[in-house]
Amino acid sequence: MATSRPLVIGNWKMNLDFVEAVHVGQQIGVMLKNRPAEHTDVVVAPPFVDLRSVTSIVQSERIAVSVGAQHVSAHENGAHTGEVSVSMLKRLGVEWVIVGHSERRTMYAMSDEVVGATLRAVLRGGLRAVLCVGEDLSVRDRDGHDDFVRDQLVSALRGLDEGFNELITVAYEPIWAIGTGLSASNEQVQHMMTHIREVLTGLSIEGCRVLYGGSVNAENAEGLLVAGGVDGFLVGGASLRAESFLAVVHASNDCYALKR
Ligand code: 13P
Numbered sequence: 001m002a003t004s005r006p007l008v009i010g011n012w013k014m015n016l017d018f019v020e021a022v023h024v025g026q027q028i029g030v031m032l033k034n035r036p037a038e039h040t041d042v043v044v045a046p047p048f049v050d051l052r053s054v055t056s057i058v059q060s061e062r063i064a065v066s067v068g069a070q071h072v073s074a075h076e077n078g079a080h081t082g083e084v085s086v087s088m089l090k091r092l093g094v095e096w097v098i099v100g101h102s103e104r105r106t107m108y109a110m111s112d113e114v115v116g117a118t119l120r121a122v123l124r125g126g127l128r129a130v131l132c133v134g135e136d137l138s139v140r141d142r143d144g145h146d147d148f149v150r151d152q153l154v155s156a157l158r159g160l161d162e163g164f165n166e167l168i169t170v171a172y173e174p175i176w177a178i179g180t181g182l183s184a185s186n187e188q189v190q191h192m193m194t195h196i197r198e199v200l201t202g203l204s205i206e207g208c209r210v211l212y213g214g215s216v217n218a219e220n221a222e223g224l225l226v227a228g229g230v231d232g233f234l235v236g237g238a239s240l241r242a243e244s245f246l247a248v249v250h251a252s253n254d255c256y257a258l259k260r
Pocket of ligand 1: 011101173177178179180181213214215216234235236237238
C-alpha cells in the first residue's frame with residue numbers, strides 16, 4: 001500500500017439536487033461523528049447548484065469533509081455563458097476542483113489544452129486540483145494505456161511551477177471501469193500507479209497522491225489500497241449514499257491505520 005494518508009473523494013456527478021445534497025451531507029456528518037475517519041481526507045464534489053448549501057452545512061455542523069467542484073472555467077471572468085470561475089468557487093468555501101474528468105473530455109469536448117489551462121487556473125487560484133487521466137477500452141485493447149496516460153499527464157503538467165506541487169492530485173480512471181461495475185484489477189491498477197508515479201517524478205512532481213476511480217465500492221477498496229497501491233479513491237456511484245460512501249472511507253482509514 002502507498003504510504004501517504006488516504007484521500008477519498010465522492011464525485012456526485014449530475015445527481016442529488018440541493019435538498020437531497022443537504023440530506024446526504026448531514027448523514028455523512030452524523031456518521032463521521034459516530035465513527036471518525038481521522039487518518040483519511042474526505043471530500044465531496046456536488047453539482048454547482050448544491051455547493052452553497054453543502055459548504056454551509058459542512059461549516060456550521062463542523063463536518064470533517066472538504067468540498068470540491070466537478071469542473072471550473074479556465075477563464076477568470078467575463079462573457080462565458082454557463083461557466084463558473086475559480087474565484088466564485090473560492091468565495092463559497094470550495095477547496096478542491098476535479099479537472100478533466102473523462103466525462104468532460106469525451107462528452108463536452110474538453111481538449112488536453114483546455115485541461116491544462118483549467119488546471120493552471122485552479123492552481124493559480126490556490127485551490128487543489130484533481131487531474132483525471134485514463135484510457136478507453138480501445139486504447140487498453142491495443143495495449144496503448146501507458147503511453148496514453150503518460151501523454152495526458154505530460155500535456156497537463158509539463159512546465160508547472162514546483163510551488164504548485166502540493167496542490168496537485170492525480171486520479172487514474174480507466175473509462176471502461178467507470179459506472180460499469182467492473183473495476184480494474186489490483187494488478188492493472190498497481191501497474192498504472194507505478195507508471196504514473198514514474199511519469200510524475202520525471203516531471204519533478206513529488207509527493208502527489210495518485211487515486212483510482214472506476215466502480216470502487218466497500219468490497220474492492222481494501223484490495224485496491226493494499227495490492228493496487230493507490231493513495232485513495234475517486235468514487236462515483238457509491239458516493240451517492242452516505243452508507244456506501246463511508247464504507248469506502250472507513251475501509252481506507254482502517255487500512256492506513258493498520259499499516260502504520
Ligand atoms: P463510478 O464509481 O460510478 O464508476 O464512477 C467513477 C468516476 O467517474 C468518479 O469520478
